[in-house]
Amino acid sequence: MRSGAPASPGMVERLAGLWSALAGVMLVWSMLRPYLPHQLLDHFAGRFLRRHARRLAALLDPYLTVTVAEYDGEKMKRGEVYEQAKAYLSHRCAGRARKLRAEPGRTKRDPFLLSLGDNEEVADEFAGATVWWHAVPSPSRHLGWHHSGGGARRTPAARTASCSTSATATSSWARTSPTSAAWVAPSWPPTAARKLYTNAGDRYASSMWKHVVFEHPSTFDTLAMDPAKKREIMDDLDAFRNGKAYYARVGKAWKRGYLLYGPPGTGKSTMIAAMANYLDYDIYDIELTSVYTNADLRRMLTDTSRKSITVIEDIDCSLDLTGTRHGGRAKKQGRALADDKKEQQPADAEAPPPGPGTAAASRVTLSGLLNFIDGLWSASCGGERIIVFTTNHAERLDPALVRRGRMDKHIEMSYCCFEAFKLLARNYLAVDAHPLFDDVRALLREVDITPADVAELLTPKHAGDDAADSCLAGLVEALTTMKATKKKTRGARRSVVQDDAAGEETVEDQ
Numbered sequence: 448m449r450s451g452a453p454a455s456p457g458m459v460e461r462l463a464g465l466w467s468a469l470a471g472v473m474l475v476w477s478m479l480r481p482y483l484p485h486q487l488l489d490h491f492a493g494r495f496l497r498r499h500a501r502r503l504a505a506l507l508d509p510y511l512t513v514t515v516a517e518y519d520g521e522k523m524k525r526g527e528v529y530e531q532a533k534a535y536l537s538h539r540c541a542g543r544a545r546k547l548r549a550e551p552g553r554t555k556r557d558p559f560l561l562s563l564g565d566n567e568e569v570a571d572e573f574a575g576a577t578v579w580w581h582a583v584p585s586p587s588r589h590l591g592w593h594h595s596g597g598g599a600r601r602t603p604a605a606r607t608a609s610c611s612t613s614a615t616a617t618s619s620w621a622r623t624s625p626t627s628a629a630w631v632a633p634s635w636p637p638t639a640a641r642k643l644y645t646n647a648g649d650r651y652a653s654s655m656w657k658h659v660v661f662e663h664p665s666t667f668d669t670l671a672m673d674p675a676k677k678r679e680i681m682d683d684l685d686a687f688r689n690g691k692a693y694y695a696r697v698g699k700a701w702k703r704g705y706l707l708y709g710p711p712g713t714g715k716s717t718m719i720a721a722m723a724n725y726l727d728y729d730i731y732d733i734e735l736t737s738v739y740t741n742a743d744l745r746r747m748l749t750d751t752s753r754k755s756i757t758v759i760e761d762i763d764c765s766l767d768l769t770g771t772r773h774g775g776r777a778k779k780q781g782r783a784l785a786d787d788k789k790e791q792q793p794a795d796a797e798a799p800p801p802g803p804g805t806a807a808a809s810r811v812t813l814s815g816l817l818n819f820i821d822g823l824w825s826a827s828c829g830g831e832r833i834i835v836f837t838t839n840h841a842e843r844l845d846p847a848l849v850r851r852g853r854m855d856k857h858i859e860m861s862y863c864c865f866e867a868f869k870l871l872a873r874n875y876l877a878v879d880a881h882p883l884f885d886d887v888r889a890l891l892r893e894v895d896i897t898p899a900d901v902a903e904l905l906t907p908k909h910a911g912d913d914a915a916d917s918c919l920a921g922l923v924e925a926l927t928t929m930k931a932t933k934k935k936t937r938g939a940r941r942s943v944v945q946d947d948a949a950g951e952e953t954v955e956d957q
């Protein structure tokens with residue numbers, strides 16, 4: 448439905464006159480046609496009919512229709528205008544629609560975002576014109592809007608004129624609309640909740656991504672690490688976020704790569720969540736072993752949102768130096784950003800047998816991955832993109848993969864230092880000082896323990912006033928045991944070396 452106005456008697460008369468004129472033209476045409484040359488006929492008849500068909504269409508339907516597709520460029524890239532239109536409609540028209548779609552909002556103030564339901568149509572006033580918005584459902588989701596001249600401009604003369612001037616009128620309207628203050632919703636940018644995407648979708652579907660609302664509570668305030676290092680990372684992220692002009696000036700794509708490396712349980716995944724919360728970005732968590740081809744990888748990349756962090760965890764397990772794929776993250780079961788307590792398997796655990804989503808099915812190569820990070824396509828996706836790789840074994844990675852320009856900043860996540868412990872003690876036990884702190888400080892100098900293990904030891908196991916006392920005592924005990932074990936192991940190793948040396952001497956003596 449484009450207009451609620453009933454047809455006027457004048458309009459009916461005009462239509463009747465039009466039909467009889469057309470019938471007359473057709474009659475004369477059929478009489479003359481046998482006497483006219485064939486080529487001349489085709490040429491002039493074609494032009495005549497096209498021109499008059501356009502005029503007739505404009506007379507019957509004076510509206511301009513503009514389609515806003517959810518995906519730009521042959522469904523390769525998410526349409527920004529679509530997102531803007533959705534946000535705009537959420538505020539302007541949602542109240543008038545009868546069918547709505549709800550998705551979680553980003554802030555507590557906007558607990559959910561409403562948008563038009565499929566096939567729903569609402570009317571809106573924009574710059575004196577009436578605009579009908581119509582949500583057209585998948586497979587190619589897009590919003591279309593029909594625009595008519597408003598008020599006095601809706602005269603027959605204006606409608607007839609709009610046919611010949613429609614291109615200009617439409618382009619000037621479309622040019623001003625999306626950026627004008629009236630278009631932009633009061634709480635722009637869109638308030639949809641941040642999302643955690645993974646490539647679990649069907650590769651033949653319009654999008655290979657599936658998502659959940661991203662709700663990880665980790666922030667830089669709760670991330671336990673050396674404060675100076677943490678500050679450096681936050682400054683780096685700030686510089687990146689505010690670096691649009693800089694990147695444009697130096698001719699670089701507005702993206703930055705971070706390599707997080709360190710032993711299991713040192714906070715690499717936690718750091719990614721903190722980064723996303725700090726920057727207010729979406730996360731795209733790629734399970735590389737489930738990507739079948741380089742083309743699929745490229746398609747996924749172009750289908751990410753502008754302010755996003757693309758993550759490939761355990762990159763060393765997903766791709767070997769020759770580009771041949773093997774077991775992948777399946778080696779490390781149960782790891783996801785949302786997991787807090789994870790079972791950690793030894794790095795050299797057996798790979799699972801080939802099956803769907805494992806190496807046998809995937810043909811992504813090292814060069815495909817390199818192109819994914821900084822090929823022409825990645826630069827063409829638009830700005831503010833961060834890519835993060837994590838690994839327990841940085842030394843196993845191909846230098847080409849982690850060279851500056853691809854992985855711009857290498858961040859080592861290391862064992863728990865005293866500063867990191869203090870932050871964990873404050874978070875978990877709400878204590879800033881305690882008589883056992885000195886013991887912990889001394890022991891942490893001698894023993895390597897991950898923040899994950901410290902966090903577990905500092906988690907109160909039962910409700911009570913002495914949670915801090917008992918947890919800290921437990922930590923000191925665990926650290927003391929680790930120290931004793933370390934000493935014993937070192938002693939045993941030394942005696943083996945001595946035995947070996949003695950054995951060699953005996954052999955030489957004989």
Ligand SMILES: Nc1ncnc2c1ncn2[C@@H]1O[C@H](COP(=O)(O)OP(=O)(O)OP(=O)(O)O)[C@@H](O)[C@H]1O
Binds near residue numbers: 711718
């Ligand atoms: N630096 C840290 N600060 C705060 N909590 C941490 C930190 N490191 C680990 N943790 C805690 O330990 C859990 C596991 O940490 P996380 O998953 O981030 O480790 P990881 O380095 O990604 O390990 P893996 O290499 O096995 O993937 C987290 O959910 C968090 O509770």
Ligand SMILES: [Mg+2]
Binds near residue numbers: 715716717782
């Ligand atoms: Mg991890």
